[in-house]
Amino acid sequence: MNYFSYSNSPYPIRDDIKLEHQQYWQRLAQAGSWWTGAERIAIAAESRQASHCDLCAQRRQALSVSSVEGEHDRSSELAELAVDAVHRIVTDQTRITQSWVDHLAQNNLSNEAYVELAGIVVAVLSIDEFHHGLGLDLEALPRAVPGEPTHYRPSAAVAGTGFVAMIPVAAAIDDESDLYRGSRGANVLRALSLVPNAVRDWRRLASAQYLSVEGMANFVKQDDRAINRMQMELVAGRVSAINECFY
Numbered sequence: 650m651n652y653f654s655y656s657n658s659p660y661p662i663r664d665d666i667k668l669e670h671q672q673y674w675q676r677l678a679q680a681g682s683w684w685t686g687a688e689r690i691a692i693a694a695e696s697r698q699a700s701h702c703d704l705c706a707q708r709r710q711a712l713s714v715s716s717v718e719g720e721h722d723r724s725s726e727l728a729e730l731a732v733d734a735v736h737r738i739v740t741d742q743t744r745i746t747q748s749w750v751d752h753l754a755q756n757n758l759s760n761e762a763y764v765e766l767a768g769i770v771v772a773v774l775s776i777d778e779f780h781h782g783l784g785l786d787l788e789a790l791p792r793a794v795p796g797e798p799t800h801y802r803p804s805a806a807v808a809g810t811g812f813v814a815m816i817p818v819a820a821a822i823d824d825e826s827d828l829y830r831g832s833r834g835a836n837v838l839r840a841l842s843l844v845p846n847a848v849r850d851w852r853r854l855a856s857a858q859y860l861s862v863e864g865m866a867n868f869v870k871q872d873d874r875a876i877n878r879m880q881m882e883l884v885a886g887r888v889s890a891i892n893e894c895f896y
Contacts, residue, residue, distance in 0.1 A: 652791065658783055663873065669857040670776055673850060674788070677769065680796035682844050683762040684769075687793040691725035692766050693773040694790060695732055698724040699739035709741055730758050731766065738770045743893045750812040760813040761802055761843055768847030772854055779858060806843050816842040831863040838862070859885065 653670040655662040677693060678686050699705055702722040711717045714737075721732050734753060737745060754760050780787050805820035816825055818834035821842075828848050832838055841847040852862060860871075860881065870877040876884075 650789070650791075652788055655785075658785060660783060663857075665873070666779075666857045669853055670779075670788070673772060673776070673854060674791045676846075676850065677773070678791040679794045680798050681765050681769075682801050682846060683759070683765045683798050685793070685798060686796060688727065689765075689769055690790050690793050691727050692731070692735055692769045694724045695727060695735040696739055696770045696773050697777065697787065698722060699736040702736055702740070705736050705740040714741065714744055728758075730756055731762075734758060734763060734766055735770055738767055739774065743895070745812070747812050764813055764841055764843045765847055768841045768844060768850060771841075772850050775854060775858060801845075803843070803845055810836060811840060814843050815839040816845075829862075831861070832865070 652674050653667050655667060677689055679689075680686050681689055684692065699721075704717065704719045704721050707719070708714050708717045720729070721736050723732050725732070727735075730753060737749075750760065750763065753763055758766075777787050803816055803825055805816045805822075805825065806814040807817060807820075808814045815836075816828065816839060818829055818839075821828050821834065825842070825845050828842055828845055829838060838848070838852075841851060855861070856864070860867075864871060868878050874881070
């Protein structure tokens with residue numbers, strides 16, 4: 650299937666955006682570090698379902714998340730805890746706490762699996778919002794590729810900064826030497842580093858849809874962008890404020 654052709658887009662789409670969307674879809678369908686390809690696609694499906702979930706809508710209106718009981722309107726066979734994690738990241742991320750992340754780990758959704766799940770949600774949501782902004786239908790999810798997760802956990806990841814362990818800047822060497830390349834390793838970049846491939850996915854998509862890490866140092870206009878850096882930051886800042894982004 651020819652994904653992301655954008656043949657029906659009312660606006661021209663840069664080739665690098667098409668390519669990154671296509672390549673991410675290929676990686677999404679494959680087994681990751683902690684989830685199979687089928688599970689990763691199910692996570693993506695739940696990220697789309699979350700905005701239509703009645704339980705999530707009720708929780709957002711409640712003073713406390715725990716005061717509203719019920720089951721999520723789901724679209725997959727994922728375990729309820731995983732469905733809850735996806736839906737909260739999409740609909741109520743500002744009330745995610747350390748105790749809740751710890752609760753996941755105590756009930757068989759490890760920090761590593763949670764980070765990969767979060768990385769998938771972030772990537773799929775950014776691609777889907779790109780489509781919403783252009784008035785386009787969402788791209789069909791890919792078919793899963795058989796395979797087993799690697800269960801790779803970087804030995805350099807340590808706890809103490811965020812809700813989950815992260816790789817310190819000085820420890821990003823050898824297999825992880827590319828993760829923070831071109832940057833000072835800000836926490837927002839390190840957040841997914843317990844699953845290094847999630848950082849790589851984030852960097853590639855962000856480079857096409859927004860700015861590369863290296864491009865952050867360019868405060869004027871890039872040749873491949875229609876608006877200048879100040880205009881880009883104005884849009885990004887406004888969107889972040891509306892979404893109640895922590896940063």
